[in-house]
Amino acid sequence: MFLRNKFSGGIHPPTYKELTQNCPIEEIPPPQKVVIPLIQHIGGPCLPLVKSGEEVKLGQKIGSSDKYISSPVHASLAGKVSHIEDFNHPVLGKSPAIFIERGQDSYTNAISQKDPTGLSPEELKKIIQEAGIVGLGGAGFPTHVKLSPPKPIEVLILNAAECEPYLTCDERLLCEKPSEILKGLEIIIKIISPQEIFLGIEDNKEEAIGILKNTLQAMGLTNKIKMVILKTKYPQGGEKQLIKAITGKEVPSGGLPFDVGVLVQNVQTAFAIYEAVYKGKPLYERVITVSGKAIKKRGNFKVRIGTLVSEIVEFCGGFIENPKKIIFGGPMMGIAQWSLEVPVIKGTSGILFLSEEELNFEEPGPCIRCGRCIEVCPAKIMPASIALAGEYKRWNIVPQYHPLDCIECGACSYICPTRRDLVQFIKLAKQYGK
Numbered sequence: 001m002f003l004r005n006k007f008s009g010g011i012h013p014p015t016y017k018e019l020t021q022n023c024p025i026e027e028i029p030p031p032q033k034v035v036i037p038l039i040q041h042i043g044g045p046c047l048p049l050v051k052s053g054e055e056v057k058l059g060q061k062i063g064s065s066d067k068y069i070s071s072p073v074h075a076s077l078a079g080k081v082s083h084i085e086d087f088n089h090p091v092l093g094k095s096p097a098i099f100i101e102r103g104q105d106s107y108t109n110a111i112s113q114k115d116p117t118g119l120s121p122e123e124l125k126k127i128i129q130e131a132g133i134v135g136l137g138g139a140g141f142p143t144h145v146k147l148s149p150p151k152p153i154e155v156l157i158l159n160a161a162e163c164e165p166y167l168t169c170d171e172r173l174l175c176e177k178p179s180e181i182l183k184g185l186e187i188i189i190k191i192i193s194p195q196e197i198f199l200g201i202e203d204n205k206e207e208a209i210g211i212l213k214n215t216l217q218a219m220g221l222t223n224k225i226k227m228v229i230l231k232t233k234y235p236q237g238g239e240k241q242l243i244k245a246i247t248g249k250e251v252p253s254g255g256l257p258f259d260v261g262v263l264v265q266n267v268q269t270a271f272a273i274y275e276a277v278y279k280g281k282p283l284y285e286r287v288i289t290v291s292g293k294a295i296k297k298r299g300n301f302k303v304r305i306g307t308l309v310s311e312i313v314e315f316c317g318g319f320i321e322n323p324k325k326i327i328f329g330g331p332m333m334g335i336a337q338w339s340l341e342v343p344v345i346k347g348t349s350g351i352l353f354l355s356e357e358e359l360n361f362e363e364p365g366p367c368i369r370c371g372r373c374i375e376v377c378p379a380k381i382m383p384a385s386i387a388l389a390g391e392y393k394r395w396n397i398v399p400q401y402h403p404l405d406c407i408e409c410g411a412c413s414y415i416c417p418t419r420r421d422l423v424q425f426i427k428l429a430k431q432y433g434k
């Protein structure tokens with residue numbers, strides 16, 4: 001176990017983790033209805049496998065695609081499909097979705113439950129694919145594809161950094177289900193056969209660090225899985241930053257972690273793999289953090305995929321004051337929402353209800369060329385220049401600044417003394433710059 005801190009740039013925003021850090025995971029009762037979007041992942045959209053009026057069981061596969069880069073969706077409620085139509089989506093704005101009204105509880109083992117010791121890597125990947133598992137850190141990339149890299153993997157990293165302010169759902173899961181997460185990690189190890197395995201965690205998660213240390217010891221994994229305690233710094237949980245901090249390797253511009261022989265997996269993804277393989281359970285629920293000073297009850301909740309935010313607000317006793325902003329994910333990289341009628345999807349790590357006190361509504365001013373955004377940028381690019389090119393639609397000069405290396409972490413916007421909305425202009429530059 002050792003401390004490392006080698007990625008350049010980064011910031012130290014207030015974490016607000018104390019709002020929910022010690023809240024044990026609580027289950028939100030199944031709602032009366034769920035809305036399951038047919039696109040919750042990167043890749044081919046799912047097509048419905050059910051029709052309006054059809055009865056479905058909990059865990060039943062209700063949408064899939066014949067594309068390899070895709071991931072099926074499952075019923076998170078037993079009941080009746082009331083209709084299928086476009087509905088609000090927290091990332092895409094709108095997406096086709098399956099509406100299920102709650103009926104009599106019934107469960108299907110959509111995937112067969114097997115002893116993983118006798119299964120081959122291909123059989124394990126098939127289970128992960130059938131269970132609809134995608135990267136639960138927010139990226140939503142299908143896990144069976146990520147576990148089939150085109151190059152050999154030497155280093156596997158379990159990403160337990162959870163560096164976004166407010167979010168504590170991974171931390172609580174680590175405290176409450178450490179052996180299940182490590183069993184999920186062992187399945188990943190079996191699939192990709194890395195030479196070295198690390199578990200990267202920030203030093204502000206003392207309880208989880210102690211529990212993991214004991215669990216690694218109890219499971220006889222201390223020599224196999226090395227725990228790396230990282231200095232708390234945002235965005236420590238970014239894949240490239242984590243790889244740099246733990247291995248010293250630098251993912252090349254435009255490259256992916258497998259280009260340097262590394263694969264990173266998220267805590268909740270490892271847990272979902274454990275549940276799929278050991279329990280035959282598809283991904284139809286997950287743990288999220290509900291926080292922010294505008295909501296009455298904050299905490300870490302196990303919630304069915306497809307539950308509407310309005311249901312969660314009701315469970316939490318409503319608002320203390322009208323939230324000034326509702327965000328899916330963390331405040332740095334999350335996506336602002338305009339309605340409470342939007343469903344939790346697989347990649348939802350948290351829902352924040354922020355009060356006026358927690359937000360900074362200062363009007364943006366012009367760039368004063370202070371260079372602070374460059375100092376903090378973990379991608380070592382020039383945020384001010386890219387944003388200016390984006391703002392003035394100078395698409396032809398954008399590529400020279402390598403905007404595609406931007407991980408949209410928001411550190412530049414956070415540090416800018418004139419409150420420039422750098423990330424928004426950089427996103428435009430990434431989209432149109434040629």
Ligand code: SF4
Binds near residue numbers: 411
């Ligand atoms: S330019 Fe991109 S990577 Fe760099 S600080 Fe801004 S958002 Fe983060």
Ligand code: SF4
Binds near residue numbers: 369383415416
């Ligand atoms: S931090 Fe803001 S003001 Fe300073 S150089 Fe960057 S964009 Fe300009």
